[in-house]
Amino acid sequence: MAAWPKEPRLIGTKVPRLDGLAKASGKAKYPSDVRPEGTLFGVVLYSPHANATVKSIDTAAAEKMPGVKGIVVIAGQGKKLRFQGDDIAIVAAETEEQARDAVRAIKVDYEVLPHCVTESQSMDEKAPQVFDGGNVRKARAIVKGKPEEALEKADVVVEGTYSLPVITHVCLEPHGLTAQAEGSSKITAWASTQAVTVVAGELAGSFNISPADVTVLTEVMGGGFGSKFGADIWGRTAAELSKKCGGRPVKVFLDRAQEHLAAGNRPSATGHVKLGASKDGKLVAMIAETYGTGGVRGGSNFPLPYVYDLKNSSRAHAEVSVNAGGARAMRAPGHPQGCAIMEAALDDLAAKLGMDPVEIRVKNLAEVDNVRGGRQGETINRTPMYEAQLKLGAELIGWRDKYKPRGENGKGVVKRGLGVALHQWGGGGAADKQVSCTINPDGSVEIKSATQDIGTGARTILAMITAEVLGLKPTDIKSNIGNSTFPPGQSSGGSTTTPSMSPPCLAAATQARAAFFNKIAPALSTDAETLSLKDGQVWVNGEPTMSWKDACRKLGMASISETGKFADGLSSVGVGGCQFAEVEVDTETGVVRVKKIVAIQDSGLIIDKLTWESQVYGGVIGGLNYGLFEERVMDPTTGVMLNPDMELYKLAGASDIPEIIVRAYETEEMKNRGVIGVGEPPTIATAAAIANAVANAIGVRVPDWPMSPRNVLNALASKEGKA
Amino acid sequence: MKAFDYAAPTSVADALKLMEPPHTAALSGGTDLINRMKDYVSSPERVVYLKDIDALESIESSSKGVSIGAGATLAALLEHGEIKKTYPSLWKAAYEVATPQIRNMATVGGNLLQRPRCWYYRAGNGLLALKDGKSLVREGDNRFHAIFMTDGDALFVNPSSLAVPLIALGAKATILGPKGERTVPVAELYRVPKGSQERELTVQHGEILTKVVVPATHAKNASYEARHKQAHDWPLALASVALEMDGQKVGSARVVLGAVAPVPLRSEAAEKAIEGKALNHESATAAGDAAVKDAKPLSMNAYKVQLTKVAVKRALLAAVGDRYWEEG
Amino acid sequence: MAAHDLKDDAVRGHSRRDFLRGSSVAAATAVLTGQATTAIEEAKAAESEPKVLSGELKITLQVNGESRSCTVEPRSTLLDTLRHRLDVTGPKRVCDRASCGACTTIVDGVPVYSCTTLAVACQGKKIETLESFDTGPAGVPHAFHQHDGLMCGYCTPGFVTACKALLDKNPNPTLDEVRRGLDGNICRCGTYIGVLEAALAAAKAMKGA
Numbered sequence A: 001m002a003a004w005p006k007e008p009r010l011i012g013t014k015v016p017r018l019d020g021l022a023k024a025s026g027k028a029k030y031p032s033d034v035r036p037e038g039t040l041f042g043v044v045l046y047s048p049h050a051n052a053t054v055k056s057i058d059t060a061a062a063e064k065m066p067g068v069k070g071i072v073v074i075a076g077q078g079k080k081l082r083f084q085g086d087d088i089a090i091v092a093a094e095t096e097e098q099a100r101d102a103v104r105a106i107k108v109d110y111e112v113l114p115h116c117v118t119e120s121q122s123m124d125e126k127a128p129q130v131f132d133g134g135n136v137r138k139a140r141a142i143v144k145g146k147p148e149e150a151l152e153k154a155d156v157v158v159e160g161t162y163s164l165p166v167i168t169h170v171c172l173e174p175h176g177l178t179a180q181a182e183g184s185s186k187i188t189a190w191a192s193t194q195a196v197t198v199v200a201g202e203l204a205g206s207f208n209i210s211p212a213d214v215t216v217l218t219e220v221m222g223g224g225f226g227s228k229f230g231a232d233i234w235g236r237t238a239a240e241l242s243k244k245c246g247g248r249p250v251k252v253f254l255d256r257a258q259e260h261l262a263a264g265n266r267p268s269a270t271g272h273v274k275l276g277a278s279k280d281g282k283l284v285a286m287i288a289e290t291y292g293t294g295g296v297r298g299g300s301n302f303p304l305p306y307v308y309d310l311k312n313s314s315r316a317h318a319e320v321s322v323n324a325g326g327a328r329a330m331r332a333p334g335h336p337q338g339c340a341i342m343e344a345a346l347d348d349l350a351a352k353l354g355m356d357p358v359e360i361r362v363k364n365l366a367e368v369d370n371v372r373g374g375r376q377g378e379t380i381n382r383t384p385m386y387e388a389q390l391k392l393g394a395e396l397i398g399w400r401d402k403y404k405p406r407g408e409n410g411k412g413v414v415k416r417g418l419g420v421a422l423h424q425w426g427g428g429g430a431a432d433k434q435v436s437c438t439i440n441p442d443g444s445v446e447i448k449s450a451t452q453d454i455g456t457g458a459r460t461i462l463a464m465i466t467a468e469v470l471g472l473k474p475t476d477i478k479s480n481i482g483n484s485t486f487p488p489g490q491s492s493g494g495s496t497t498t499p500s501m502s503p504p505c506l507a508a509a510t511q512a513r514a515a516f517f518n519k520i521a522p523a524l525s526t527d528a529e530t531l532s533l534k535d536g537q538v539w540v541n542g543e544p545t546m547s548w549k550d551a552c553r554k555l556g557m558a559s560i561s562e563t564g565k566f567a568d569g570l571s572s573v574g575v576g577g578c579q580f581a582e583v584e585v586d587t588e589t590g591v592v593r594v595k596k597i598v599a600i601q602d603s604g605l606i607i608d609k610l611t612w613e614s615q616v617y618g619g620v621i622g623g624l625n626y627g628l629f630e631e632r633v634m635d636p637t638t639g640v641m642l643n644p645d646m647e648l649y650k651l652a653g654a655s656d657i658p659e660i661i662v663r664a665y666e667t668e669e670m671k672n673r674g675v676i677g678v679g680e681p682p683t684i685a686t687a688a689a690i691a692n693a694v695a696n697a698i699g700v701r702v703p704d705w706p707m708s709p710r711n712v713l714n715a716l717a718s719k720e721g722k723a
Numbered sequence B: 001m002k003a004f005d006y007a008a009p010t011s012v013a014d015a016l017k018l019m020e021p022p023h024t025a026a027l028s029g030g031t032d033l034i035n036r037m038k039d040y041v042s043s044p045e046r047v048v049y050l051k052d053i054d055a056l057e058s059i060e061s062s063s064k065g066v067s068i069g070a071g072a073t074l075a076a077l078l079e080h081g082e083i084k085k086t087y088p089s090l091w092k093a094a095y096e097v098a099t100p101q102i103r104n105m106a107t108v109g110g111n112l113l114q115r116p117r118c119w120y121y122r123a124g125n126g127l128l129a130l131k132d133g134k135s136l137v138r139e140g141d142n143r144f145h146a147i148f149m150t151d152g153d154a155l156f157v158n159p160s161s162l163a164v165p166l167i168a169l170g171a172k173a174t175i176l177g178p179k180g181e182r183t184v185p186v187a188e189l190y191r192v193p194k195g196s197q198e199r200e201l202t203v204q205h206g207e208i209l210t211k212v213v214v215p216a217t218h219a220k221n222a223s224y225e226a227r228h229k230q231a232h233d234w235p236l237a238l239a240s241v242a243l244e245m246d247g248q249k250v251g252s253a254r255v256v257l258g259a260v261a262p263v264p265l266r267s268e269a270a271e272k273a274i275e276g277k278a279l280n281h282e283s284a285t286a287a288g289d290a291a292v293k294d295a296k297p298l299s300m301n302a303y304k305v306q307l308t309k310v311a312v313k314r315a316l317l318a319a320v321g322d323r324y325w326e327e328g
Numbered sequence C: 001m002a003a004h005d006l007k008d009d010a011v012r013g014h015s016r017r018d019f020l021r022g023s024s025v026a027a028a029t030a031v032l033t034g035q036a037t038t039a040i041e042e043a044k045a046a047e048s049e050p051k052v053l054s055g056e057l058k059i060t061l062q063v064n065g066e067s068r069s070c071t072v073e074p075r076s077t078l079l080d081t082l083r084h085r086l087d088v089t090g091p092k093r094v095c096d097r098a099s100c101g102a103c104t105t106i107v108d109g110v111p112v113y114s115c116t117t118l119a120v121a122c123q124g125k126k127i128e129t130l131e132s133f134d135t136g137p138a139g140v141p142h143a144f145h146q147h148d149g150l151m152c153g154y155c156t157p158g159f160v161t162a163c164k165a166l167l168d169k170n171p172n173p174t175l176d177e178v179r180r181g182l183d184g185n186i187c188r189c190g191t192y193i194g195v196l197e198a199a200l201a202a203a204k205a206m207k208g209a
């Protein structure tokens, strides 16, 4: 059975991504760049209303418009439109300008219904009940121990309400695909997706054909963050339009506004929390009532209590429905919300106790917090890991010298503050994925799998593993992914791609090497056991004997092709991490500037250190956006989103980026665990750490994210009793 | 964007002729107009591109001041040594506008005549955003809206960062139209629309803004912008001051506020508060307080009152080289 | 495409002119009123006026040193023209509203947002997209590659182009100047650290070359 090499040459080093130069020179072709001969442009007509019924729809005038080749109505007469941005029809025309004109020529008569677009609107007693089963669905509290009793006995209790807004994914490449139907029996699609296989299945389903007759291609793609796992109605309709238009390719990609409105979001979260501890800072109980909205789709629940050990807790969550686009998984679903609320309450408690925030965290880790270790059945305790991470992080941020208790950060108008937060994540590998590895007589090596690279570096990682085994350079390997017809590959989500794909890749390369040795050993007049591969050479008994290329020639006409399967023990699940933030808050303007973030993350055996670090940086920056800037703003009266853009929907630019220090917590024990993904964990704790640093700086909790001048000034005013 | 006819004259005279038909819009950098057209907020039937007219682009300084062509880009303005030296309030305001690419495209004329960014207006609810007689702004999310003159229906804020220092510096705008040329103080480019048939701009159909002239000055002048993001973002409050000093004291002052009212707003209260005083933290703070005396914030933007106060105080202190907030 | 005419500017001084499309209203009016001679005189006078373009137009653009012809409308943006008509797909369409920088293109030496630039206005101008940049070790793309200044890579063309333009103008930028020079671009994957490193490395490499 394949095992990770004890002394790897490549694994763990920094290897620039294989497709990096193509991307950086504009030559990489994204699905939205592809324009096969004869392509028609599809434009979506979507609902301008938050809640309405289509009384009638008339496409006659639009059909006759110049360039129009086909229209598919998605929401016909009588159909409900449940949010602004809900799909009504798609027009395909020779040019995009023509398709847009035609969309505006479709006549829709709406019966406009009452709507609720914000949580408070929907929760109001007098609110129109716009959802089957009610606007608000309260789940029964999950109770552990005796929280009420324990709180009574607690030495200190803090009580607070914390809230985080809905944010949207803002993938830079919009959702969509270009579909080309060959009659009713075959489809090719160039899709911007995190899961070529799922898209293929969906398109096959809508055409009633086998997934094998669908080819979904995703050579590269422009970001998904959890929102791009299917063909969606847009992709399925593009395929239908292509069929309708005699097989001409039809390209449907959303405009930016609809991206915000309909292509997913991270649910909001509000928590009313009571947290109690004994004098020495040991948590005794938590009672939390929380709610959030996932729009029309639900899914706003999140983990709470989070990370820390609580013997007594009660948690009741209410799902609030609003007339807004449905939530989709977004980078560590639920965790950033749970982390922010837990860590804020914990910090407020520490402040009340006059305790150091790092100390109170260490004190409240569970004695035993087991996650999977290296071998099957083996576990390791995460608690000492957290302790070590906190120690390292505190050193790197300069905690000992810089930390001052809350509100004691100087007399000037600009206050500095430090904050910290912990997080955890699962991940893990799926057991049914495969990779094929082919060694050709010309010396070329190709690996194939129906996974895709969404920017994580998956393509490069697979090449590195293969090159490691075959003694070649990563650039010698053709890493062929992003094609649904290849051996079944993992969707890119949940930080599962690398742990799912690395084991079968290692297996494929190892099997191929064995087959290769068996094939060429006779030509080298030796036994396969004497052979090894290094530096592009075949070695016999530890002596370089023949170049890789020459050896491959000995294969004659036949390539070697092996398919590797997932094997246990090469990847693992369950990570933790901590982040520290240093901020400056201008107390006159409420402007927060993050000066430095330290992110300590474990993630098992790291394959490509360069892309690994990039992902951690990216996670931190995503968390910084969540902490400082992002917020979907809905208008209660008209029911529309007021900032469906990239201007008033605020995202950090280069000048907003602080110094970021990233460290892998990568002990031998960690390496033995095998591969674990890192896409999600490092984005969890950032917004929490920033908010804690802000509270530390200005002496008062800013209970509402983002840390905007408005929210900060409001908190300062309430401290002065001017609220 | 609706289809339109397009012409690109190379002389102002040709441009004026082309501008005659109704529903014609002048196009300069396009960073405002094209966005509005894509959102169907404005749908001109003819677009007259002014950037091929070299005559509109020049920036010239003389003993009388500096004349800035309406077609000069913000990038060109920023590269002009004289502007940086004599009119730091203007330079700084331009420096903080938007992004490098926008500053390369956007013109001074377009900046002054850009339409409000009120999100209700941009979502197609009309400039005043009234629905069934009620103000969507008043009832809705007004975090970025006006805190002054809020008794009326115009609750958007004037978006031009350049107008603020230009008014403080006493600049005049020259407008050419079918009836000839007129020159007005920059402040008079704007008005508070009284009904939904009125625009917030006084420039009439068929007219072209050709230049602004900033008079020569010895006034100490500075601007301060409070904003959320460091990278491109709109001001939440902006103040520009121009101070004629009388020895150690402020002789006469001009204080203009941006992003807080439907027009760039001169604050006579702040001016009075600082005139005759030595400029220090105390007097600057008092002037900031005076500036917001008449503020009447809406439901969600009381924080802008604080920002306006601070912007005035900081602009005043910056004019005499005190940037205390940068020292921590 | 949030539908329909909800959004037309309420402020219009005049009634709509639906069927008259010409360079001179006077001439067209004259035709309608039957005063043909006046119309012809007016039309002659109008000859010196610049042409009013309308409907489908054949234009030629200088893209990356090549003359490229295609059919557009006056409303076609430079970005859509490059991408949808000329298959120059380096510049990306992301916000389509002058806020994100993904479409950054260099026109006559200056980086602009091509999503907010009309293609007709670019005739006769020198248009450069990143496909024309040096991909060797002294170029900006190489630095982005080596420093992993990209993840999904969809913002990358815009950053690379803005960076190239910045370095052409200021070959020795400080870190803060780099930040400010790239403030017109947004990355959602969060690659800024690699981007900033790449920009500084490219500055060095360009000088070394």
Ligand SMILES: Cc1cc2nc3c(=O)[nH]c(=O)nc-3n(C[C@H](O)[C@H](O)[C@H](O)COP(=O)(O)OP(=O)(O)OC[C@H]3O[C@@H](n4cnc5c(N)ncnc54)[C@H](O)[C@@H]3O)c2cc1C
Binding pocket: A647, B025, B026, B027, B028, B029, B030, B031, B032, B033, B034, B050, B070, B071, B096, B097, B098, B099, B102, B105, B106, B107, B108, B109, B110, B111, B112, B113, B114, B115, B159, B160, B161, B162, B203, B207, B208, B209, B210, B232, B233, B234, B235, C097, C098, C099
């Ligand atoms: C992300 C972003 C951030 C921004 N931040 C700021 C900011 O902080 N501060 C700020 O001030 N602005 C900001 N802006 C707006 C930007 O500065 C303006 O869009 C720009 O200055 C307009 O200039 P332009 O030449 O592109 O105008 P255009 O879009 O070409 O024209 C604007 C308007 O003026 C009219 N017009 C143009 N020139 C003339 C003329 N010579 N005569 C008569 N009418 C004319 C046009 O018909 C149109 O109605 C921002 C924009 C964006 C996209």
Ligand code: FES
Binding pocket: C092, C093, C094, C095, C096, C097, C098, C099, C100, C101, C102, C103, C104, C113, C114, C115, C116
């Ligand atoms: S696409 Fe042009 S700036 Fe975003």
Ligand code: FES
Binding pocket: A172, A222, A223, A455, C150, C151, C152, C153, C154, C155, C156, C186, C187, C188, C189, C190, C191
């Ligand atoms: S690399 Fe994906 S958006 Fe920048």
